[in-house]
Amino acid sequence: MRQVQALFAGFALTVALWYLTQALFAFYGFTSWERATAMLAVLMPQLALRLFTAIVPRGDPSPVGPAADAPPSTTKVKQPPPVLRIAGFLGLAMSALVLSPYQHHDVVRVALFVYVGGLTSTGLWALYSAGRASTSRAVRARVRFLVVVGALATAFSLADFLWFVGARLPPIGAVLSIVFLFVLSQSLQSTRLLDLYDLAGRLLVATALAFFIAAIFWIFVTLVGRFNTMYLNAVLASIAVLVLFNPLQAMVEAKTHQIFFRERFDLETAVMDLRRRLAHVLETREMTEIVLGGLGNSRRVTAASIYLRDVTTEPGGAAYVLEGQIGDATKVVRVEETSHRVLLDRLMRGAVVLEEIERELSEVIDAGDAHAAAPLRELYTQLDDLGGGVAVAIKADDGELMGVLIVHDDRVRDAFAPEEIALLETLAGQLATVIENSLAYMRIKERDRLAALGAMSAGLAHEVKNPLGAIKGAAQLLAEAQPRKADEEFVGIILEEVDRLDRVVSSILDYARPRSTEVEPIDVNAAVRRTMQILAPSHHDQVNISIDLADELPQVRIDPEQLRQVVMNLVTNAVQAMGGSGRIAVATAYRRTARATWPVTLANGAVELRVADTGPGISTKVLKNLFIPFFTTKPTGTGLGLAISQRIVQNAGGTIDVQTTAGVGTTFTVVLPAVGPLPVTTRPDQGRPDQGRPDDREVA
């Protein structure tokens, strides 16, 4: 690379000096200036040829795989190619001619003209062929662009010389030479070829526009006008430029992209089209089909795959399942968070590009940083296993990773430019919306289904309750009639099962019961105490239940039997969740103010009842369905405990909330509005234990 930069510096310097000596000669007219100009003209194509042949290294850029520890490529001392040797001889001959006393101007000029044109074209041709042989699409685009600008610069610079045959052209060559040198310098500086791709695009548009504008002025001022009308014509030209500027810019931009960056144009239209079609999609399967089909049709990817989050997994152990793929993308059908953490973490920070990781890896290997190389190598392997060129995250609004879109073009390296990756990211954003909508839609469907089921079962329960009573009565009679030993056992089973059925049916009826209208205010502490007395003996020794009741509480308006049922449900759930051992804390407290989300205003504050356990916690999936009737994770559960509790609390004007942490425990908090004020002696501002605790906060 050093050599290329030195050559570039030499070349740029020669071009600058050449313009300078030419100007000096035009100004002072000394022959020595003319000779200097001619000498520089001899030197210039020599440097250009050497530079152009050195820009694209021979052979492919060595791919730095995860195992490639060796320093990249070692430069071998090579013989210069024959074309350079021939050019060298020609250069010597031309120098001799220029410096010789023989100064027949026209002959020297024509010889120089042919020499400069010939060598520069050869250089450009060498550059073009080297570029075309490259496997990288970005290198090919860069070189194509360099060659076009370079050829234009050469052609117009040579045309600048045509003044001696009488043709006077505007000094376009000088402008193009500057543009060319700029592009060249950028292409040598930039390590990321793709940045150049972008820069080249903008520069090309700007140059084309500048020429358009200059042409408008040229037509008005030179062709249409004479000297005395020049001012007027300049104004007219300016007006024409102002009117035409925007449409012209749009047109030039569109055309440039179509001609030079055709692939990108294809991807852009494909993605736009996909986004339009996705606007009406509600199901993830249909979404996957549309996206993969659309990407396939764009012919810009050879493989693509979509992974979506497996909704049945627990938090902390998420997994992503292959939802669909085209091409020979991958054989990995399930990506576990635990095994692909490096990749998933990196995805959360932005798109992951295989070639970029490769470059990073070779940089850290060059720097001898083994510590940084290990995770990069892992990242490379993980993405490579998924067949990925580029992976973009499908992220929900709250930042949760819902899936991954992976595209790959195995025909070329560096297949996707940064703007294309940005395009894919916008697509992923829309996929996230579709997934979220589809989840919401599924939830609504599920809720409707369960609501209908609930109504139906309430009716059914009514019907079952009476025959159940009759069966139980008959069984009891049988039991009393002193049956034989074997029959006694069966009668026992009948009675047990009838009781169980009766409990279920009663729960269903409890749930469906209309809210009781007139209830007296009661003391929550008393209700809790009674329930705990009934509950305590039935639990194993390993469950430690602590009860911490506030000394004084205002009363609340709720059916005491129903409140006992709520406490019973919460404590029973806690005991069952802990599998028989752990700690349960039941507590009551006074809460002065309402939370912002509270549905009613609390004139007198509220009473808070908390049941906290040290169980395993509740997974996100269970949490979403916790209060839905018939939702249960227990083999013999009814799934009605929490639904009924919620119904009871809500009927009393209160709320029930849950806080849970995996592996730590769960706390259910019931808040009931107080009926009267707190007794004067124990108002919270007079030193109650919970004083100073922000009342809106949740219990941890």
Ligand code: ADP
């Ligand atoms: P059931 O107890 O009959 O299953 P519930 O409505 O009382 O019905 O509870 C629904 C589900 O909520 C339970 O199956 C359980 O998975 C979960 N759950 C309730 N309380 C807890 C708790 N304290 N800890 C963990 N999971 C709980």
